[in-house]
Amino acid sequence: MNARSGLDGVIAAETTLSHVDGEGGRLIVRGIELRDLVAARGFEGVAALLWEGLGEGGGDADAVRAGLAAARERAAALVPAMLADAGHLAPIELLRLGLARLGDGEPMPHHYLLCGAAPVLVAAIARGAAVAPDPALGTAADLLRMLRGHRAGAVEEKALDTYLATVADHGFNASTFTARVVASTKAGMISAALAALSALKGPLHGGAPGPVLDMLDAIGAPANVGPWLEAALASGARLMGFGHRVYKVRDPRADVLKATVETLPVDQGRLAFAGEVAARAVETLARSKPGRRLDMNVEFYTALLLEALGIPRAVFTGTFAVGRMAGWCAHVMEQERDGRLIRPLSAYVGPEVKRAA
Numbered sequence: 332m333n334a335r336s337g338l339d340g341v342i343a344a345e346t347t348l349s350h351v352d353g354e355g356g357r358l359i360v361r362g363i364e365l366r367d368l369v370a371a372r373g374f375e376g377v378a379a380l381l382w383e384g385l386g387e388g389g390g391d392a393d394a395v396r397a398g399l400a401a402a403r404e405r406a407a408a409l410v411p412a413m414l415a416d417a418g419h420l421a422p423i424e425l426l427r428l429g430l431a432r433l434g435d436g437e438p439m440p441h442h443y444l445l446c447g448a449a450p451v452l453v454a455a456i457a458r459g460a461a462v463a464p465d466p467a468l469g470t471a472a473d474l475l476r477m478l479r480g481h482r483a484g485a486v487e488e489k490a491l492d493t494y495l496a497t498v499a500d501h502g503f504n505a506s507t508f509t510a511r512v513v514a515s516t517k518a519g520m521i522s523a524a525l526a527a528l529s530a531l532k533g534p535l536h537g538g539a540p541g542p543v544l545d546m547l548d549a550i551g552a553p554a555n556v557g558p559w560l561e562a563a564l565a566s567g568a569r570l571m572g573f574g575h576r577v578y579k580v581r582d583p584r585a586d587v588l589k590a591t592v593e594t595l596p597v598d599q600g601r602l603a604f605a606g607e608v609a610a611r612a613v614e615t616l617a618r619s620k621p622g623r624r625l626d627m628n629v630e631f632y633t634a635l636l637l638e639a640l641g642i643p644r645a646v647f648t649g650t651f652a653v654g655r656m657a658g659w660c661a662h663v664m665e666q667e668r669d670g671r672l673i674r675p676l677s678a679y680v681g682p683e684v685k686r687a688a
Contacts, residue, residue, distance in 0.1 A: 343508065343675075344666075344673075346502075346503075346662070346665060347361065347665065348361065348500055348661050348662060349361070349501060349502050349658070350502065351501060351502035356581050356582070356583055357583055358501065358502075358583045358584060360377065360499075360500055361381065363380070365584065366583065366587055368380075368496070369493050369496040369497050369587055370493070372392065373392075373492045374469065374470050374471055374492050374495040374499065374654065374657070375392050375395045375399065375470065376395075376496070377496040377499045377500075378395050378399075378657040379392040379394070379395040381657055381661035382657075382660070382664070385661060385664035385665060385668065386442050386660070387443070388440075388443070396469060398440070398443040399443060399446055399470055400447070400467070400468075400473075401439070401443070401447070401466065402439060402443040402444050402446065402447020402448060403447040403448070403450065403464035403466065403470075403473060404447075404464055405439060405444065405447065405448075406448035406451040406452065406464075407451055407461060407463055409429050409432045409433070409448060409451070409452065410429070410451065410452065410455045410461040411461065412432060413425055413428055413432070413456075414455060414456075414459065414461070416428060417456070417459060422456045422646050422648075422649060423528070423532045423537075423648050423649060423652075424532075425452075425456050426449070426452050426453060426456060426528065426649045426652065427525060427528050427529065429448065430445065430448055430449070430452065430521070430524065430525060430528065431521075431525055433448060433521050434521075435519050435521060435522075441519070441521055441660070442520065442657075442660035442661075444521075445521065445524050445656050445659075445660060446470075446653075446656045446657055449649070449652055449653045449656050450464075450470055450653045452649075453474065453478075453649040453650060453652075453653055454474060454477030455477075456645075456646055457642070457645065457646045458477075458478065458480075462476075462477040462480060469488075470492075470495060471488055471489075471495055472488040472491075474491065474653065475488060475491055478642060479641065483640075486594055486595065487595070490595060490636060491640055493587065493591045494591065494633070494636055494650075494654065495653060497584050497587050497629075498629070498633075498654040498655055499654050499655060499658045500657070500658030500662075501584075501655075501658070505531075505533070505535075505536050506527040506528070506530040506536060506537065506655065507527065507655075507658060507659060507662050509523075509526050509529070509530040510524060510526060510527035510659045510663055510666075511523075511663070511666045511670070511673065512673045513526040513527075514662070514663040514666040514667055514670070515666055515670050515671065515673040517667070520667075523663045524656065524659050524660065524663070527655075527659045531648060531652055531655065532648065537651045537652065537655075538648050540572075540634040540647050540648075540651070541647055541648075542572075543571045543631050543633075543635075544634050545571070546570070546608075547601060547604065547608060550608060553607055556607060556608055556611045557611060557615075560611060560612055561615065564615060564619045570612055571630070571631075572627055572630045572631030572634065573612060573613075573616060573626065573627060573631065581626045582626070582628040584628075584629040584632075585626070585627050585629050585631065585632050588633060588636055589627070589632050591632075591636060592632055592635050592636050592639065595639050599639045600635065600638045600640075601635070601638065602635060602639055605635050609627055609631065613626060613627070633647070633651070634647070
């Protein structure tokens with residue numbers, strides 16, 4: 332029996348939710364190309380599409396918007412107890428703790444509860460204090476308002492809305508597959524989402540955008556770009572934010588977020604500097620790794636966008652979870668409806684059985 336490390340190329344289940352075409356550089360969500368989807372629908376619209384035929388509000392963006400607004404108000408009660416543990420837990424661990432206070436007996440649909448609670452808790456973690464949600468706003472606008480204590484501009488609200496919609500679902504990534512495995516045991520949506528969040532915590536998954544900013548910090552100034560890149564590649568280091576395990580060509584999410592970043596003022600955050608780093612990095616990678624296309628990926632533009640919006644680096648992964656929660660919930664509902672217990676085999680490579688002397 333041959334095992335495939337990392338399950339590369341293994342089809343574990345069928346899904347109607349999203350298709351990642353690594354060879355073609357396409358992401359299709361419920362039959363719609365990503366680039367056509369996010370601009371027209373936004374986060375609540377994408378959530379409604381993902382939940383269509385699976386859960387309450389599915390197919391109705393207005394109903395989803397209202398349901399998430401009510402869930403944000405409900406989630407405000409979770410903040411004080413969560414913040415009481417702020418002194419000894421990392422931000423993503425605090426988010427996990429806050430979401431764990433949602434009980435399986437909650438009468439509100441759990442996909443609303445989870446997707447409504449995440450932005451409220453992320454904002455409270457970032458500020459170290461609660462800010463009451465505004466049910467008149469959408470998820471992205473309210474998250475920025477809670478983070479800052481006041482409304483952001485329309486361009487910034489649209490930018491964050493596009494980000495949340497872009498990352499809402501992405502096939503059987505590590506956290507989504509984790510959610511489906513737990514869902515297959517009938518443990519319930521909240522348990523499945525907590526397991527998914529634990530997978531997202533890993534630096535190879537949801538923790539990836541932070542190191543992009545660490546790289547920019549290390550380069551420091553435009554004069555250092557070329558020498559730093561050359562030294563990094565000569566040492567065998569990986570340039571953070573470039574290339575993707577699945578996409579053999581450009582990551583389509585990077586295209587959407589690049590266009591979104593370009594709607595922000597060029598002097599906001601480090602956008603101009605990062606653009607110079609990106610251009611030089613692509614040139615350097617092309618010389619050092621001929622035949623391989625290592626372009627900017629979603630983590631690169633995620634880092635630039637979230638920093639430009641003033642979102643603290645400590646809650647980058649939590650902000651990712653705000654968007655991805657919609658996809659996790661959709662996959663849990665699909666798994667509970669159509670799936671069976673996920674129980675793969677393993678290839679034993681340990682010692683042979685020894686006979687007693």
